[in-house]
Amino acid sequence: MPLLLHPRFPSSHAAACAHRDAAVHHRDARPALHLPELHATRQRRNNVACRATRAREAPPPPLPKQKQTVAPAAAALSKEAHKYFDHAVVTVRAGDGGHGAVLAMPASPSTDAPKSPRRRSDKGKRNGVKKVSYKRNYDGSVALPMGGHGGDVVVYADEASETLLQFHEKARYCAKRGGNVGAAGTLSSRMHNGFAGETLRIPVPVGTVVKRKKGAVLADLAHPGDEVIVARGGQGGISLIDVPEYKRRKAMALSPNIMRDASDKVLIHGQPGEEVSLELTLRVVADVGLVGLPNAGKSTLLSAITLARPDIADYPFTTLMPNLGRLGGDPSLGALQFSSEATLADLPGLIEGAHLGKGLGRNFLRHLRRTRVIVHVVDAAADDPVDDYKIVRKELRMYNPQYLERPYVVVLNKIDLPKAQDRLSSLAFEISSIGCEECDDNNTIKGNLNGSTGENNTSSETKAEGGEKELRDYPIPQAVVGASVLKHIGIDEMLKEIRAALGKCFDHRLPEP
Numbered sequence: 108m109p110l111l112l113h114p115r116f117p118s119s120h121a122a123a124c125a126h127r128d129a130a131v132h133h134r135d136a137r138p139a140l141h142l143p144e145l146h147a148t149r150q151r152r153n154n155v156a157c158r159a160t161r162a163r164e165a166p167p168p169p170l171p172k173q174k175q176t177v178a179p180a181a182a183a184l185s186k187e188a189h190k191y192f193d194h195a196v197v198t199v200r201a202g203d204g205g206h207g208a209v210l211a212m213p214a215s216p217s218t219d220a221p222k223s224p225r226r227r228s229d230k231g232k233r234n235g236v237k238k239v240s241y242k243r244n245y246d247g248s249v250a251l252p253m254g255g256h257g258g259d260v261v262v263y264a265d266e267a268s269e270t271l272l273q274f275h276e277k278a279r280y281c282a283k284r285g286g287n288v289g290a291a292g293t294l295s296s297r298m299h300n301g302f303a304g305e306t307l308r309i310p311v312p313v314g315t316v317v318k319r320k321k322g323a324v325l326a327d328l329a330h331p332g333d334e335v336i337v338a339r340g341g342q343g344g345i346s347l348i349d350v351p352e353y354k355r356r357k358a359m360a361l362s363p364n365i366m367r368d369a370s371d372k373v374l375i376h377g378q379p380g381e382e383v384s385l386e387l388t389l390r391v392v393a394d395v396g397l398v399g400l401p402n403a404g405k406s407t408l409l410s411a412i413t414l415a416r417p418d419i420a421d422y423p424f425t426t427l428m429p430n431l432g433r434l435g436g437d438p439s440l441g442a443l444q445f446s447s448e449a450t451l452a453d454l455p456g457l458i459e460g461a462h463l464g465k466g467l468g469r470n471f472l473r474h475l476r477r478t479r480v481i482v483h484v485v486d487a488a489a490d491d492p493v494d495d496y497k498i499v500r501k502e503l504r505m506y507n508p509q510y511l512e513r514p515y516v517v518v519l520n521k522i523d524l525p526k527a528q529d530r531l532s533s534l535a536f537e538i539s540s541i542g543c544e545e546c547d548d549n550n551t552i553k554g555n556l557n558g559s560t561g562e563n564n565t566s567s568e569t570k571a572e573g574g575e576k577e578l579r580d581y582p583i584p585q586a587v588v589g590a591s592v593l594k595h596i597g598i599d600e601m602l603k604e605i606r607a608a609l610g611k612c613f614d615h616r617l618p619e620p
């Protein structure tokens with residue numbers, strides 16, 4: 108008869124005895140050493156001891172290394188948040204399944220018991236023993252309790268969350284395991300499944316792309332409330348009935364889950380939860396992206412037309428992380444036309460070579476990906492505003508040529524300064540001439556210039572040799588407006604043009620009138 112193992116009667120004693128016997132046997136079986144051999148062995152032992160002593164004498168230098176690795180990371184997080192806010196790698200582990208149990212059948216009433224006269228209170232009892240009613244499966248077999256399912260791990264887009272910085276402080280998250288089947292012992296109708304482990308929900312900013320590390324993209328959480336299960340909890344273990352062999356046939360009629368031998372015990376163990384490493388990348392979700400060289404006045408523009416209050420200062424790279432602001436709907440338009448608010452993202456200033464990562468440009472450029480309209484801010488009082496304009500356009504093109512296909516408005520800023528005021532019209536003309544009015548691509552939009560004819564350019568003539576498109580092969584701006592966002596000059600005109608560009612993008616989503 109096969110040996111039936113039961114958790115209530117562990118075989119640890121037997122195992123210990125077997126281990127001791129084996130040890131004794133092993134000692135006895137060791138061949139006797141002759142004297143020279145014995146001497147050599149002692150010598151070897153001494154050598155080892157000496158080496159060990161020497162090793163202990165010179166311990167590896169401990170603390171300074173730890174300081175170097177841990178402390179700067181924490182300091183860097185607060186000082187250089189812009190390097191970390193939009194990318195993080197985390198490891199998540201779902202909960203293990205809870206364990207099932209090995210159960211015994213309840214004792215059957217003794218056939219030898221003397222028969223006593225049946226009373227009213229004995230209703231439902233057979234020979235004085237209460238008849239047990241078990242929970243049943245669909246097929247009629249007795250439902251044995253299962254270990255609880257391990258908790259899943261879910262990542263969801265939360266509007267209250269803004270950056271991924273917290274994942275640099277804590278990079279490992281574990282869900283709870285499922286509960287074990289509470290009662291081992293005798294099968295009864297009151298037994299419950301183990302409790303399911305709670306789902307671990309991890310909030311991330313809206314716009315986070317969740318990807319397996321070095322693997323496939325799992326989800327793009329572009330809208331508030333979007334969520335994805337990234338790791339599934341382990342299945343709970345099943346329970347088994349342990350009955351002696353002579354009772355098996357009867358027990359099998361009740362349930363097929365009869366324990367046969369020790370190897371069945373693995374079935375009662377819950378499955379381990381999934382563990383995955385995830386790469387989280389934040390791509391800002393905004394309808395409008397503000398681009399331009401450092402110090403052009405992008406943050407000032409954002410604070411002039413929205414309630415956002417970004418840092419503004421007279422030195423480049425004041426903005427290190429995208430700032431978001433909400434643009435109210437245009438009250439002059441009907442509710443259906445454009446009542447919804449649009450989000451504006453003020454991106455850090457771009458410099459020449461940004462597409463190659465200069466000034467962390469690549470990190471910022473990727474935040475334009477979801478924008479529909481680009482507002483290009485140019486400092487009209489700078490030495491060469493047209494060149495500044497071209498530098499930024501070229502960087503956009505080299506990072507992602509599709510950025511140049513999007514409708515865009517050029518804001519010639521700082522016209523309160525005399526230098527800018529004098530050359531405003533010539534600048535507007537020059538900038539609005541760089542591009543083609545009707546480009547080949549389907550997704551380009553016919554330009555709407557303030558006085559520009561765009562005569563100088565025809566796309567067929569200006570295509571660069573070798574097939575790569577030049578700036579003039581991309582659409583001209585929707586509008587070029589002069590403004591002083593600091594002094595609130597030309598703000599209405601600018602807003603009108605931004606809304607017009609946005610309106611064109613939203614038009615195709617509006618319901619048919």
Ligand SMILES: Nc1nc2c(ncn2[C@@H]2O[C@H](COP(=O)(O)OP(=O)(O)OP(=O)(O)O)[C@@H](O)[C@H]2O)c(=O)[nH]1
Nearest residue numbers: 401402403404405406407424425426456591592593
């Ligand atoms: N005279 C004048 N100064 C302006 C105007 N707009 C912005 N400025 C000034 O230009 C400087 C830079 O402005 P910011 O808004 O920080 O420029 P930014 O483009 O966001 O700069 P980065 O953060 O480096 O990308 C600040 O000193 C502003 O006060 C304007 O219309 N007129």
